[in-house]
Amino acid sequence: MSIRAPRKGENYELSVDLNSEYRDKRKDAIKRVIASMTVGKDVSGLFPDVLKNMQTDDLEQKKLVYLYLMNYAKTQPELVILAVNTFVKDSEDPNPLVRALAIRTMGCLRAEKIIDYLCDPLQRALRDDNPYVRKTAALCVAKLYDLKPELVIENGFLDQLRDMISDSNPMVVANTVAALTDIHISATSNQPSDSTSDPAVFSITSAILNKLLIALNECSEWGRVAILNALARYDAQDDKESEHICERVVPQFQHVNGSVVLAAMKVIMIHIRNVRRDDLVKQLIRKMAPPLVTLLSSPPEVQWVALRNINLLLQKRSDLLANEMRVFFCKYNDPLYVKIEKLDIMVRLASDSNVDALLSELKEYSSEVDVDFVRKSIKAIGQTAISIESAAERCVNVLLELINTRVSYVVQEAVVVMKDIFRKYPSTYEGVIPTLCANLEELDEPEAKTSLIWIIGEYADKIDNADELLGIFVDSFTEESYQVQLQTLTAVVKLFLKKPDSSQGVVQRVLNTATKDCDSPDVRDRAYIYWRLLSTDPGAAKAVVLAHRPPISIPRTTVSPALLEELLGEISSLASVYHKPAQTFVGHGRVGADSVQRKGLEISDAQKALQTVVAGQQAENLLDFGDDSTQDGQPSGLAATQILPSTPAAANFLSGTSANPLDDLVSIFGGMETMETSAGSLSTALSPTMTSLSSPFEGFGGPPALPSQPRQNAQPEEDLLGLF
Amino acid sequence: MAIDGLIILDPAGRPIIQSSYTTYPAAYPLLHIEALNNALAKAPREGSVDPVIYVGELSCSSACCHVEVGGMRFVATISGDADPLIAFAFLDAFTEILQDYFGVVSVATLKDNFDIVYQLLEETLDSSGHPLTTSPNALSDIVLSPSLISKLLASVSPATPGVPSARQGGSFGSNGASGAFTSPIPWRKAGVRHNHNEILFDVVEEMRGIVGKNGTTLVSNVFGKIESNAKLSGTPDLTLTFTNPNVLTECAFHPCVRLQKWIRDNALSFVPPEGRFILADYQYKPPQSALVSNVPIPLSLKANMDMGEFGGTFALTLTSRLIKVMENLELKFYLGEDATSAQCTLSSAGSSVGSVGSADGSWSFNSRTKTLRWEILNMRSSGSWILRGSWTSKIKAPRPAHAFQISFEIPSYSFSSLKVDQLRLSSETYKMYKGVRMRSKGSIEWRW
Helix, strand or coil, rough: CCCCCCCCCCHHHHHHHCCCCCCHHHHHHHHHHHHHHCCEEECHHHHHHHHHCCCCCCHHHHHHHHHHHHCCCCCCCCHHHHHHHHHHHCCCCCCCCHHHHHHHHHHCCCCHHHHHHHHHHHHHHHHCCCCCHHHHHHHHHHHHHHHHHHHHHHHHHHHHHHCCCCCHHHHHHHHHHHHHHHHHHHHHHCCCCCCCCCCCCCCCCCHHHHHHHHHCCCCCCHHHHHHHHHHHCCCCCCCHHHHHHHHHHHHHHCCCCHHHHHHHHHHHHHHHHHHHCHHHHHHHHHHHHHHHHHCCCCCHHHHHHHHHHHHHHHCCCCCCCCCCCHHHHCCCCCCHHHHHHHHHHHHCCCCCCCHHHHHHHHHHHHCCHHEEEEEEEEHHHHHHHHHEEEEEEEHHHHHHHHCCCHHHHHHHHHHHHHHHHHCCCCEEEEEHHHHHHHHHHHHHCCCHHHHHHHHHHHHHHHHHHHHHHHHHHHCCCHHCCHHHHHHHHHHHHHHHHCCCCCCHHHHHHEEEEHHHHCCHHHHHHHHHHHHHCCCCCCCHHHHCCCCCCCCCCCCCCCCCHHHHHHHHCCCCCHHHCCCEEEEEEEECCCCCCCHHHHHHHCCCCCCHHHHHHHHHHHHHHHCCCCCCCCCCCCCCCHHHHHHHHCCHHHHHHHHHHHCCCHHHHHHHHHHHHHHHHHCCCCCHHCHHHHHHHHCCCHHHHHHHHHHHHCCCCCCCCCCHCCCC | CCEEEEEEECCCCCEEEECCCCCCCHHHHHHHHHHHHHHHHHCCCCCCCCCCEEEECCCCEEEEEEEECCCEEEEEEEEEECCCCHHHHHHHHHHHHHHHHHHCHHHHHHHHHHHHHHHHHHHHEEECEEEEEECCHHHHHCCCCCHHHHHHHHHHHHCCCCCCHHHHHCCCCCCCCHHHHHHCCCCCCCCCCCCCEEEEEEEEEEEEEECCCCCEEEEEEEEEEEEEEEEEECEEEEEEEECCHHHHHEEEEECCCHHHHHHHHHHEEECCCCCEEEEEEECCCCCCCCCCCCCCCEEEEEEEEEEEEEEEEEEEEEEECCCCCCCEEEEEEECCCEEEEEEEEEECCCCCCCCCCCCCCCEEEECCCCCCEEEEECCCCCEEEEEEEEEEEECCCCCCCEEEEEEEEEEECCCCCEEEEEEEEEECCCCCEEEEEEEEEEEEEEEE
């Protein structure tokens, strides 16, 4: 027994009132107890007094007492025993509400001692005449399983649940499905430790399938979601059955509740894989667009979830919303998180036919007040230029207009983007260079500086005063950040190789400063390499530093194809919102690391999958687009970056399955290899060390690349490429 | 799919009410509250916090989904790979239930009625994370509304036996209270009786649009809703037909609507729930549906902006393009973070009615939100309204928003000109009162 409260104070008064002879006074006292409980005061001392009020005809009072019990049952399990008799009695009450309430509360108490008394009433409740009691009881079985699975199995509750799938009341069916799914999940996740239970607690057969499809149209929105989630797990026997499921599920798109719509979409995306009839596939895809658009008229929170899912769907079915780009135009008042998603989707939907509208929007956004959003918009212009060649010139013109605004962060971002455009379309837009160079003074961010320096170095032979411009950076060499130093070094060497006569002095100066006054080993090492190269074999230096680079391209997906397939099966879940497989952030229970491995093997040969992942990651790093939500660590406010800071999904996939240290090397050497062979093929990346060794520059090329490894995830680096 | 619980935070970030979290450690809700409050404090401005915040401190990592309701934060915590949309849908449903019960959802009403909120929470969200009953029809039978009127009615009206007897302290009726759950139609109570039968439809259409710098409409979409309020006895089977059903596209329906009938005959056939509900959502697309299908925007704005150093001047002219009167027109203009003050004069021109009074419009500058607000309560069809003024800013090159936010309402009007043809009642014999009202509103972004 707990210690009695002293004979004064609030609790004492409450205790007196709880024992009052007047019904109203007692009820009022209970309310006050609950109120104190809510604000965190300890009223556990009143347990016996509250318990006395449990036997009452007033349903409201009973509920409040139950509420109190639920709250303190965990800390005072021995006292709860006192309530058992009332619970059992209530479970036989003529009023179904009281019966259901008793069952539900007993399930919530989670006290070991009370569980043994739960089985008989639960047995009765599962067979109750009243559907409200039955559906409450169904969920209670899942709770009991959570506490003591053996009790559920001994009492045959599982079989009873399976029978209840055929219940006449759709709500009972829905709750039964939800309960069975819960049990199934906890059973399969505990499988190794708990071998007594049959892991496949809830395997869906064709007979069950039909019952589910019938109940689907008749139950509440929550019931529909539960049933749809169960349908998503079903393995269709043949394409006929898949078609049947799709056809029956499609009407759910017309439900007002967005979560039903997304759950239905998940089912379709899973079962559409087996649909062979092209016309049906087309029809299904066409029907998916309108409900997605409708979701965009919801509050911003729902919009955001919808947009994240749309983003994923588009990666698989790019034709999904082909004519709907305008729906995604950002409004000034949209929250930032919505705007950023919309922007990403707009770029994804860009095509020859709508690129003008897109560009004028992006230009508009670039004049907004919000710095983060402005930067993203300018990046989007660059992405458009790179993905739609015919529009590249228009993009460049927009960028020039933006540079002329002379707003510092606009200019800097535009310079960074211009560098990427130069990479994609070498020697095409050289006319822009004077404008860029005119803004040299404005730049104060390292990334913008390195971009401009790279451009100057790359086109040194076309810029008359390149030595002067680079001289500015050489003068302030020791004050610059390391990435700027590295880039300056490379650009000056490029300049020297292109115009050896006029730049002898500046190259000497930069090599001197870099090797003597610089405290970064990276910079020093690179300077030494250049120095040796230049002094021993200028021809080799030329071959390395001025080597032809493969043009860059934009990956149309932010995740690897294998992962995309997996995520599409998880539409309408956290995984699809974060664009990461569930196990990377759920971890607990569910699916462990070994099953990831299994999945990898199932999808394709594990090595092959890895290679795709590595290649994708590598391509993105080389790309140097900081806008990729799964890649960068920018304070964009994306949830994706909050989960696993600086750990992209690809890397996770890698660490989850990789048994081969060579793979890690691949990601480091992949970039060099493309440089040397200039084949641009990353698919042969598995033998990079060999290729590298055969190259005469291996000794020079290796070391400077290594330090980039730890930073690889944080911020895409320019230095790998910049070196050459 | 699991919503672990719901927490309601007051404007200061302290919990007012939370579900019991029996299966979780005591720190569990606290961690979520902390994570949310931290994120909100760190946010540079409102609306920049992700709606789903990941909480990874515990072994079982989880996330909290939050929305703002009446200054409070409603937080649903989800664990595992749950659907955040379920959480938001549930929060939405729960807020609506609270509105149904208390009228206004505020800190005060929730604190005054915490016992009812708790009961509602228990009924709507199971501790295993499944939303239960959120249909107002079913809930009103198990949790009584606080309003005195409903208590009085409940004790006299024979419509809901069982519950009132419980209130009076007598023994529970075994049939009435469970009416909602034995009813063959899940969304409708069984055995409802009204002396006066009526059903009202409110067609509410909202236009959302963006107008570009040069005055061309970039996007304009009209989303419509048919809100209904039914007070009908028995099991009424209704068929609603329209003279021009083709204006309704991309419809989503309340579960009571028979989809097959709609697809076949373009008629809405349904047995309605009692009380308020949304019968259908739709989008209106003009028939000349080319690649770009914009609904014309019912007003026009001419903006002469002149940016100077430490401020600027502007002259805005609004003209209605409608014959109907527009009401509560409001134009908002964000003047930039460093704006300090604004001065304006109002005038109107060419108005047929003549008199230009202060009643025609008003303006104000909110120095906290840095927003200029211009209001016109009644905007008649002809004439134009002019706002001239200037603002000052602390910085040399002020950066105001490059867009005006315009919102308005148009009573007795619909963009789609949807017309109800007929409402037929079968399966019941009584006469019922029927009513249809149209209402439109708009929120337009006008760039300059």
